[in-house]
Amino acid sequence: MASEVNIRIAGEAGQGTKTIGDILNRTLVLAGLNIFTNLDYMSRVRGGDNFVQIRASETEVFSPREEINILVSLNPESASIHKRFLSPDGIFLPLEPLSKIAQETGGDIYINSAAAGAVAAALGINFEHLEKVLAGIFANKDKEIIGKNIKAARSGYELDRTIKFKLNASPGEKKILLEGSEAIALGAIKAGVRFYSAYPMTPSTGILNNLAHYARQFNILVEQAEDEIAAINMAIGASFAGVRAMTGTSGGGFALMNEGLSLAAMTETPVVIVEAQRPAPATGFPTRTEQGDLDYVIHAGHGEFARVVFAPGSVSEAYYLTQKAFNLADKYQIPVIILSDQHLAESVRSQIPFDLNRVKIERHLLSEEVPDYKRYRLTGSGISPRAIPGAIKTAIYADSDEHDEAGHITEEAATRIEMVKKRFYKKMAGLKEEVLDPVPYKLPGAKILLLGFGSTHETLHEVCDYAADLKAGHIHFPQVWPFPAEKFKKMLFEGVKLITVENNASAQLAGLIRRECGITVFSSILRFDGRPFSLDFVLRELKEKVKHA
Amino acid sequence: MASEVNIRIAGEAGQGTKTIGDILNRTLVLAGLNIFTNLDYMSRVRGGDNFVQIRASETEVFSPREEINILVSLNPESASIHKRFLSPDGIFLPLEPLSKIAQETGGDIYINSAAAGAVAAALGINFEHLEKVLAGIFANKDKEIIGKNIKAARSGYELDRTIKFKLNASPGEKKILLEGSEAIALGAIKAGVRFYSAYPMTPSTGILNNLAHYARQFNILVEQAEDEIAAINMAIGASFAGVRAMTGTSGGGFALMNEGLSLAAMTETPVVIVEAQRPAPATGFPTRTEQGDLDYVIHAGHGEFARVVFAPGSVSEAYYLTQKAFNLADKYQIPVIILSDQHLAESVRSQIPFDLNRVKIERHLLSEEVPDYKRYRLTGSGISPRAIPGAIKTAIYADSDEHDEAGHITEEAATRIEMVKKRFYKKMAGLKEEVLDPVPYKLPGAKILLLGFGSTHETLHEVCDYAADLKAGHIHFPQVWPFPAEKFKKMLFEGVKLITVENNASAQLAGLIRRECGITVFSSILRFDGRPFSLDFVLRELKEKVKHA
Amino acid sequence: MPKKFGTADPIAWCPGCGNFGILNSIQKALSKLGGEPKDYLLVSGIGQSSKLPHYINANCFNGLHGRALPAAAAAKMVNRELTVLVHTGDGDCYGEGGNHFLHNIRRNIDLTVIVHNNQIYGLTKGQASPTTDRGYKTKVQINGVILEPMNALGMALSLGAPFVARGFSDQIEHLTDLIVRGAQHKGFALIEVLQPCVTFNKKNTHKWYQERVYKLEEDKSHNPSDLFEAWKKTFEWGEKIPIGVFFEKQKPSYGEASGLDGKPPLFLDKIEDISIGEVFDSFIVR
Amino acid sequence: MPKKFGTADPIAWCPGCGNFGILNSIQKALSKLGGEPKDYLLVSGIGQSSKLPHYINANCFNGLHGRALPAAAAAKMVNRELTVLVHTGDGDCYGEGGNHFLHNIRRNIDLTVIVHNNQIYGLTKGQASPTTDRGYKTKVQINGVILEPMNALGMALSLGAPFVARGFSDQIEHLTDLIVRGAQHKGFALIEVLQPCVTFNKKNTHKWYQERVYKLEEDKSHNPSDLFEAWKKTFEWGEKIPIGVFFEKQKPSYGEASGLDGKPPLFLDKIEDISIGEVFDSFIVR
Ligand SMILES: Cc1ncc(C[n+]2csc(CCOP(=O)(O)OP(=O)(O)O)c2C)c(N)n1
Numbered sequence A, B: 001m002a003s004e005v006n007i008r009i010a011g012e013a014g015q016g017t018k019t020i021g022d023i024l025n026r027t028l029v030l031a032g033l034n035i036f037t038n039l040d041y042m043s044r045v046r047g048g049d050n051f052v053q054i055r056a057s058e059t060e061v062f063s064p065r066e067e068i069n070i071l072v073s074l075n076p077e078s079a080s081i082h083k084r085f086l087s088p089d090g091i092f093l094p095l096e097p098l099s100k101i102a103q104e105t106g107g108d109i110y111i112n113s114a115a116a117g118a119v120a121a122a123l124g125i126n127f128e129h130l131e132k133v134l135a136g137i138f139a140n141k142d143k144e145i146i147g148k149n150i151k152a153a154r155s156g157y158e159l160d161r162t163i164k165f166k167l168n169a170s171p172g173e174k175k176i177l178l179e180g181s182e183a184i185a186l187g188a189i190k191a192g193v194r195f196y197s198a199y200p201m202t203p204s205t206g207i208l209n210n211l212a213h214y215a216r217q218f219n220i221l222v223e224q225a226e227d228e229i230a231a232i233n234m235a236i237g238a239s240f241a242g243v244r245a246m247t248g249t250s251g252g253g254f255a256l257m258n259e260g261l262s263l264a265a266m267t268e269t270p271v272v273i274v275e276a277q278r279p280a281p282a283t284g285f286p287t288r289t290e291q292g293d294l295d296y297v298i299h300a301g302h303g304e305f306a307r308v309v310f311a312p313g314s315v316s317e318a319y320y321l322t323q324k325a326f327n328l329a330d331k332y333q334i335p336v337i338i339l340s341d342q343h344l345a346e347s348v349r350s351q352i353p354f355d356l357n358r359v360k361i362e363r364h365l366l367s368e369e370v371p372d373y374k375r376y377r378l379t380g381s382g383i384s385p386r387a388i389p390g391a392i393k394t395a396i397y398a399d400s401d402e403h404d405e406a407g408h409i410t411e412e413a414a415t416r417i418e419m420v421k422k423r424f425y426k427k428m429a430g431l432k433e434e435v436l437d438p439v440p441y442k443l444p445g446a447k448i449l450l451l452g453f454g455s456t457h458e459t460l461h462e463v464c465d466y467a468a469d470l471k472a473g474h475i476h477f478p479q480v481w482p483f484p485a486e487k488f489k490k491m492l493f494e495g496v497k498l499i500t501v502e503n504n505a506s507a508q509l510a511g512l513i514r515r516e517c518g519i520t521v522f523s524s525i526l527r528f529d530g531r532p533f534s535l536d537f538v539l540r541e542l543k544e545k546v547k548h549a
Numbered sequence C, D: 001m002p003k004k005f006g007t008a009d010p011i012a013w014c015p016g017c018g019n020f021g022i023l024n025s026i027q028k029a030l031s032k033l034g035g036e037p038k039d040y041l042l043v044s045g046i047g048q049s050s051k052l053p054h055y056i057n058a059n060c061f062n063g064l065h066g067r068a069l070p071a072a073a074a075a076k077m078v079n080r081e082l083t084v085l086v087h088t089g090d091g092d093c094y095g096e097g098g099n100h101f102l103h104n105i106r107r108n109i110d111l112t113v114i115v116h117n118n119q120i121y122g123l124t125k126g127q128a129s130p131t132t133d134r135g136y137k138t139k140v141q142i143n144g145v146i147l148e149p150m151n152a153l154g155m156a157l158s159l160g161a162p163f164v165a166r167g168f169s170d171q172i173e174h175l176t177d178l179i180v181r182g183a184q185h186k187g188f189a190l191i192e193v194l195q196p197c198v199t200f201n202k203k204n205t206h207k208w209y210q211e212r213v214y215k216l217e218e219d220k221s222h223n224p225s226d227l228f229e230a231w232k233k234t235f236e237w238g239e240k241i242p243i244g245v246f247f248e249k250q251k252p253s254y255g256e257a258s259g260l261d262g263k264p265p266l267f268l269d270k271i272e273d274i275s276i277g278e279v280f281d282s283f284i285v286r
């Protein structure tokens, strides 16, 4: 494949590995390279062992690799942990020379720029790119600081001018760098979210921070709730009262939101919920990644009701699907869940700018008075006219008990049956009609199909390119509920082996496919150590599976 | 089939329909008849329309019927609602004459005894049985009140001495009357529960009341928690500190307990959770019945971990399985869920006394100091030695974060993998080894198998007897998780049609069977109006399904 | 009863229940406050108390047990043209909903929160609530309640509640007046109402309360702007029980402090053509 | 540092964090209180504060965020031979866990609750907590906090807390003494500790607190048995910040009121041969 370099910057929390990552990401992209960068860090604020890993390449890259070519290590412990992943021709950049440069420049704070300089030199990146990036990143600092950073970077750059890993850049195209959390926040902004309530929880906090950052500009009320129960009940209250509302959390907070999820369904109040997964049970690995909540989000909440679960497979898909989530929530008056995870939420890759206006807003609100308005009027589609309290003359009753068309509490069996049909059967039927297509890659001629949902998508895409000899194709499920059973089955063909690739221990997607399609997959490649799939991990496991087939 | 009579006592909440039911239940059983009695009531304290329905029979009965033979109506509205279910030869007993008797005796309070008397007469029950029951029920009141009740009953008895429905009693055998909630409470007491924390929620409150009632006698701490989150975290804390602990709730409360469920799994703290289902989503039908949470309890809680879900199909099974739940929870150090519902919790049928000592207590606790004790020591079975804090010298560390063998927080991938294997793979493997057998009935020669879990069991059992012409058999799943896939598959045979019968809208058992066994059932008979299956409902639907087969 | 805020949904309370007096008062209060049914939103949780909004012709959100406050708070935040009242019980608000009670006082959103305090769990048939008197026996508290009854008004004052009052469901004129004042107060107005539960609370009956309540308005020494004295009053419970406004002090509401009140209500925002290009631009590497 | 209660698990706090002072104090306090590691149970939630039990050689239950109190309360109920201490944060105890804070004060279980109050969410990197000062800006509270900072001590007093104190992590001797007194107090002992978060709280620093705190023990006019004056003191926050025991009064603990204390601890009960025949007998129809 293409010529590429894998750079790992390791160090303690608080040492600025992430800043070095940011500087290098931008510098490399500015130089015309492609990058994929992910974060591996501990649940602590200072100390420990964390790293940022940047895969820089001449062509587009989509996933992490295992072997490191350049290791920057900001403390001795991290060096010993990471050195064993260094390729035979790899470069190890220890702290000492960088520290020396920093001291000479004005203090430890300049280590970051020095490190970036040293890496840039090893890749043969033109220094002016780095200079430009530093000027941009520190734009809000005073001139002296910018100057010192550039100076430190220059000294780092001069440490060793041997271009160990020459990559051919193809500059020109504009590229953006965006992580999943940012994409979800921007998608929500574009969708017109006006209320976001959340309780901080890694790895969903990025959405909260981002929305707070843009709150003033876009007139969004961002409220930190006292707990996740409040967060979802606030979102529901805000939605009932007329705005698009969202909440976000991780598995543990989602657990606390289950009753509210059921409330949204019963009262038929649209709400969008982001569940950014992390390894569980309980507190688990707060800062790491997993896809262990697929079954959970599909079945969460007591009782039976219609819902949608999206599992975006890329940053751009996260942007589009967040908008679609609001449209579907509004149209069907249901909760829509966006299943994310730490890997999607916090990784970035360089890519061309999105089509910002692809998704049109559809609110499905009653705009004028209708005679004899009833909030839960029975209709063929199961969808009742929804009006905002205060916006029409009639009083609107929403109820969490079983209710009649007017929204008043009922105990009648016949009404119950109609309401279950409405809330569940009819809405699900409608949702199934417009379920998203599974996304195929390299299907024709494939002997193996790698099946995945959510953040594995781009990794599997890349695996197919690397495993051309195995004739591997890939199907990604951007929507996992309702499950696109019919569409999926139509994609399949005689003799193809199905393998799910999942960041969990119980092959939940495989179970879902068995339940929804009656199809038992050939095998599953699983990873549940809190780390994302690397290209190599999947390739290795895949070869193993094929060997034993 | 046997000669039987269906009696419905209808009236407003607060009018004493349940008391009449109690009196009649006991009187009929004392007279040597068999009964099945269920409650149908509204979520209100006074007024509305409620009823108690007693099916009295010469042979054992297991389920409700639709047609009524005797209707006692304590208010005019209920009469008009229920009269249409009266059989052509049915008797209608209105309020007026009973009220008159009551007034003559000393006030409205005596209506109950008068009504019981009138019903007893219509069945030709010897009055002395009724007299004995009244004396027993009012044993703690003063003599005058007992006398007046007997007098009112006698007057009711004399109203019409025509024996309209003569049932042949076969007295002799001792019978008990126990509802599901009582059986679970008694099972827990027998299992040595020492701590029960709960927040009131219909239809689980019966367990709370019962345990509180026996608390002093059996030295049990019953604590009403401030919310369900506290309830489960208290139960976990108590269990960690050394006692058998349980909590109980319904779907909405269970939703709030999900995070705690996950905590129990992560810290490997045994806990028993009763989920008494009611129709949902949200508040739903608080006092009615449903089996809508099967999928939910199996998947609830973030992350992946071992758990057990029992679904007792009868009052006696509820008693035994509750004890088994504690044993399994202790052995595997996991949460065990008992799935109940309003129909199981609050219905009674006459039956022979249980085998009280069938289940032996197995605590699996470390009884003495071991060298180098580690709470989460890795073992072949996945089960670590569990000690009680304070009982051994070594300090015990339990943690909700991913942890090492000593219980300290870790971030290591390798440890994580071992711990997931321990908590999930190995424990599940052990649990699968000892999964309860599905309970078959009339399998040989069956053309149709009715599959069910939980409270449908005895109804389906009876359906098979009534549908002998259709050659219907029945398989009941007392344990739904881990699902007894292999054992179930071995029970099946060529050509038999599988039909699940479920008190829900989405045929959850059918989905579970498809996922766990790869078997798609022929059809499902569903009911989701908050009412339990009657014998007639299932028979009717079954005939319909067979016709269209 | 003023027809405008009446409704046809049949009432499911027990005859004699104190809730009737509250229903009566709130209907009177809404008439006095003026406006149309569409201008009010009544939010409730689950419990006997929480059924009340169904008996009034006004917008209603009858949510989950214990969760009336967060739903109400957010509704008010985004749609401040609505006058939002919360009907909740002692179990709903102080038990299951305690954390929202705590933090919404701190938020100081412009809500009128009416706690139907029957000192018992009514709908679930008689368990102790956070306000049940010590020693009272129930099916669950078989030896009598041993927990300290919750002093919710005192707690509210500690947390900075700007309007703290108590009413009695038998004193309809007085309660009506409290509700009107609470609704007019810009901020979190807490009105706890003594509400006899004739079925499950055999101690704190109509008579029991009647014999004990006295009006703070008639107590010359009471000054509702004196926080510390107000707090002392919240401990008075026994032979004499004060009703009326314990404390009132205007302070910036959430709407004012957040700036929301200066802008058009959020729900009126046009969201169809949000231009996000500029933001995306900032993510372009250049 | 006394070795008996030390432990080998490496500490994950930032250098300079106020938590070190608390760790130091608690280890000193345990030594003073005496007994063995097995006699103590330290329960915590999730947060920087909640990591503390891992750094002490004593039994530890590190549960869910916000849920330390219910686990601790129940553990004490069934195993009262353990001295149970709770380590929790301002977010853990007052935010997520607010409802348990409220109701466990009412329960008055014999717990010592140490709230590491850094006025910020540390572990999740700097959002406002319920005690963050007004106006303080964070990534989420971009315009500064507008909610009323929570007066947890005042709230606790309203709810009948029998031991309410405040310490400062820089004053180890004083804090040690508070912890010893709290642990010796039979009932719910609340000790809020001012704990500088050097990374995320740039306002309430070591220096900021040092300049403000004064000891109630040195204030002649302070009488810790005067509830009303104690409550007034809880509002003192600004130029001067009191530390020490605000209020102390012995009242029956849960163990005493429930009768648990008179019996052997529940966990010692033999449960192998419970005879339930008599109960079943009562269900036989006769
Ligand atoms: C999550 C949840 N837990 C429990 C219940 C059951 N429940 C309904 S109302 C109620 C208590 C009501 O007490 P209160 O708020 O005092 O209202 P009241 O009926 O006395 O007016 C309870 C426990 C529920 N509906 N939801």
Ligand SMILES: Cc1ncc(C[n+]2csc(CCOP(=O)(O)OP(=O)(O)O)c2C)c(N)n1
Residues within 6 Å of the ligand: A199, A200, A201, A202, A228, A252, A253, A256, A283, D046, D047, D048, D049, D050, D065, D088, D089, D090, D091, D092, D093, D116, D118, D120, D121, D122, D123, D124, D129
């Ligand atoms: C249910 C749940 N919600 C959110 C979190 C994320 N979380 C962990 S610690 C914390 C806040 C900690 O704040 P505080 O209690 O003040 O502790 P500190 O770190 O400041 O000591 C949060 C929000 C979680 N672990 N669980």
Ligand code: SF4
Residues within 6 Å of the ligand: B045, B046, C012, C013, C014, C016, C017, C018, C019, C048, C118, C122, C123, C196, C197, C198, C199, C200
């Ligand atoms: S149970 Fe009590 S609170 Fe409920 S309606 Fe009856 S009297 Fe009122």
Ligand code: SF4
Residues within 6 Å of the ligand: A045, A046, D012, D013, D014, D016, D017, D018, D019, D048, D118, D122, D123, D196, D197, D198, D199, D200
């Ligand atoms: S983030 Fe703050 S509270 Fe947490 S360890 Fe660092 S200084 Fe202490």
Ligand SMILES: [Mg+2]
Residues within 6 Å of the ligand: C047, C089, C090, C091, C116, C117, C118, C119, C120, C121, C122, C129
């Ligand atoms: Mg109440």
Ligand SMILES: [Mg+2]
Residues within 6 Å of the ligand: D047, D089, D090, D091, D116, D117, D118, D119, D120, D121, D122, D129
């Ligand atoms: Mg904190």
